[in-house]
Amino acid sequence: MARSSGHILSRYATADRPLALRVADSEREFPVELPAGAVDLLIHVLEAMAAGQGVTLIPERAELTTVQAADVLNVSRPFLIKLLDRKDIPHRKVGRHRRIRMEDVMAYKDAIDRERDEILARLTRDAQTGGMGYGG
Numbered sequence: 001m002a003r004s005s006g007h008i009l010s011r012y013a014t015a016d017r018p019l020a021l022r023v024a025d026s027e028r029e030f031p032v033e034l035p036a037g038a039v040d041l042l043i044h045v046l047e048a049m050a051a052g053q054g055v056t057l058i059p060e061r062a063e064l065t066t067v068q069a070a071d072v073l074n075v076s077r078p079f080l081i082k083l084l085d086r087k088d089i090p091h092r093k094v095g096r097h098r099r100i101r102m103e104d105v106m107a108y109k110d111a112i113d114r115e116r117d118e119i120l121a122r123l124t125r126d127a128q129t130g131g132m133g134y135g136g
Contacts, residue, residue, distance in 0.1 A: 006046030013039045060106070063099040072105050083108070 012019055019039045021032045034042070041057075048055050058064070064072065069089075070080040084091050084098055089108045091100045 002046045003050035006043050006050060009039060009043050009046070013043060058102050060103050062102045064102055064105060066098050066100070069100045069105050072102075073109055 009019070014036065016036055018036055019034050021034065023030045023032050045055050045057075058068075058072070066077050066080055066084070070077045073080065075083075080089075081098075083089050084100070089100060090104045091098045093099070
């Protein structure tokens with residue numbers, strides 16, 4: 001159901017226009033207008049559900065606990081604490097507890113992903129140059 005709903009929505013979604021839908025229950029039908037950003041988000045959620053993945057929505061301006069931030073980054077809490085102590089990710093203290101802004105967690109994740117992509121591209125170029133069985 002998630003897969004087919006996502007495919008149907010994606011046919012009608014455009015990045016700059018809201019999408020008008022009709023929602024029906026057994027007795028009534030209601031028109032609903034979704035902002036373009038919400039349609040895109042809904043399509044991504046449906047794709048994840050179709051793939052059997054769990055989905056968690058966290059507002060960008062949210063402050064996360066260290067456990068939540070570690071989950072978002074898919075790292076252990078002790079590893080995250082090391083990142084915070086090295087000031088790789090900004091945070092603030094509330095009493096004895098650390099709070100990390102979601103946008104800072106995502107900025108760190110994006111930077112690590114870019115670095116990983118650059119390293120992979122360099123390794124691929126080196127392998128192609130060295131004739132290691134990768135055509136180019």
